[in-house]
Amino acid sequence: MVDRPQVVLSCATTLDGALDDSSPTRLVISDAADLARVDAERAACDAILVGPGTVRADNPRLLVRDPRLRAERVARGLAASPLRVTFTRSGGLSARAHLFTTREEGVGAPLVFTSAPHAEGLARELGRGAQVVSVSGPLTLGAIAANLATRGVRRLMIEGGAATLAAALAEGVADELQWAVAPWRLGDPAAPSIVPALRHLDGRHLAATLRDVRPCGSVVVFRYRIARPEAAAE
Numbered sequence: 001m002v003d004r005p006q007v008v009l010s011c012a013t014t015l016d017g018a019l020d021d022s023s024p025t026r027l028v029i030s031d032a033a034d035l036a037r038v039d040a041e042r043a044a045c046d047a048i049l050v051g052p053g054t055v056r057a058d059n060p061r062l063l064v065r066d067p068r069l070r071a072e073r074v075a076r077g078l079a080a081s082p083l084r085v086t087f088t089r090s091g092g093l094s095a096r097a098h099l100f101t102t103r104e105e106g107v108g109a110p111l112v113f114t115s116a117p118h119a120e121g122l123a124r125e126l127g128r129g130a131q132v133v134s135v136s137g138p139l140t141l142g143a144i145a146a147n148l149a150t151r152g153v154r155r156l157m158i159e160g161g162a163a164t165l166a167a168a169l170a171e172g173v174a175d176e177l178q179w180a181v182a183p184w185r186l187g188d189p190a191a192p193s194i195v196p197a198l199r200h201l202d203g204r205h206l207a208a209t210l211r212d213v214r215p216c217g218s219v220v221v222f223r224y225r226i227a228r229p230e231a232a233a234e
């Protein structure tokens with residue numbers, strides 16, 4: 001029995017695996033229908049994690065947007081949006097990021113996991129915008145997930161970016177992949193890509209089993225169960 005939450009990896013890519021383009025502005029891959037689907041998935045989780053590169057590049061708020069989904073969570077005695085989580089090994093996160101400046105009633109400050117040498121400086125930088133959690137051992141997604149389990153997180157959604165998805169699969173910290181694929185090719189060799197992460201789904205380290213595939217607006221959403229090969233065969 002693994003002492004961590006159920007972990008759902010979520011991403012949207014182009015046909016050639018791009019998660020974004022290499023320009024400073026964010027590439028729009030999903031459409032409104034898929035964003036609504038992701039919003040509902042967020043609402044069904046206890047926590048949402050993005051990597052620090054995504055905080056820097058996309059500047060997300062990581063909140064549930066649909067008022068109806070938010071009201072349903074509140075009616076269940078939950079905060080309107082799940083716990084928001086990120087991490088940094090370098091300590092390089094700005095207090096001006098939306099993640100740290102956006103506050104909502106009932107939604108606590110995001111958790112920022114970092115290694116012990118950076119914890120004090122980061123806590124000073126982020127102030128009341130975040131709760132900095134100092135990790136004494138290696139700053140892995142496994143360590144973060146285990147810590148979140150102690151905080152009552154049973155379902156964790158990891159929304160990228162490229163390095164974070166790859167790290168989750170490399171560590172085997174993933175139970176499901178929800179992959180929305182848009183019907184066009186980007187052709188930008190410098191774009192952040194899902195492809196390096198997929199090398200871990202080689203059937204030896206991890207096996208992916210297709211559970212569902214369906215269109216959603218202009219994208220197709222693939223849902224895979226992710227497990228160690230021996231568990232996947234059960």
Ligand SMILES: NC(=O)c1ccc[n+]([C@@H]2O[C@H](COP(=O)([O-])OP(=O)(O)OC[C@H]3O[C@@H](n4cnc5c(N)ncnc54)[C@H](OP(=O)(O)O)[C@@H]3O)[C@@H](O)[C@H]2O)c1
Nearest residue numbers: 011012019020051052053054088089090160161162163164
């Ligand atoms: N289409 C989608 O579904 C989707 C979703 C999310 C993001 N994105 C895109 O993904 C891009 C960002 O991807 P990214 O790979 O640069 O960022 P990321 O995965 O969000 O974060 C990468 C950062 O993680 C830290 N890190 C250090 N060592 C690492 C390791 N071994 N494994 C993992 N992370 C490590 C580093 O930051 P520190 O130095 O601070 O530790 C590194 O810069 C953006 O362009 C964004 O638009 C797309």
